[in-house]
Amino acid sequence: MARRRYLLAYDIADPARLRRVCNLMEDHGERLQYSVFLCDLSKAERAELEASVTEVMHLAEDSVVEIDLGEARNPATVRTWGRSRRLPDSGPQIV
Template sequence: MARRRYLIAYDISDPVRLRRVIKVMESYGERLQYSVFLCDLSDAELVDWLTDISAVVKLTADSVVRIDLGDTRSPAGIHVIGTGRRLPHAGTTIV
């Protein structure tokens, strides 16, 4: 099953909704910065994420940006300037 890597950032105006968004994001990816997550998602997981995040955000006040970085087998390069970050490995994680 093909997976794609997404960089997802958000700006949530209400502290209660912010906590809910964080819980959704933590279930789909790994935090890179305070409001930025890296997520490797299948098509089905992307649909689930869209459903979950849409149920939490207020469309007239909040913002969520999803950037498609490409297939996890050959994703776009991610470069860090300054303090290094541990980036999640590409592909499926078996728990």
């Protein structure tokens, strides 16, 4: 199944909602920074994650930014300045 790599960064104003959004992200990708995840998702998985996350969010207070980094096998390059973090493999992930 063709997956694309997405960068998802969130600002969640409430700690309980933050924890729930964070858990959803952890189920679908890999943490790059405190509030930044990389997720390799099919079209259906992306739609499902957006639906789950927006159900938790308060749309007036919270935000998630999504950037399509291209095909998961050949995504845009992520560079790290300073402390480096392991990036997700480009292969399929269990979601």
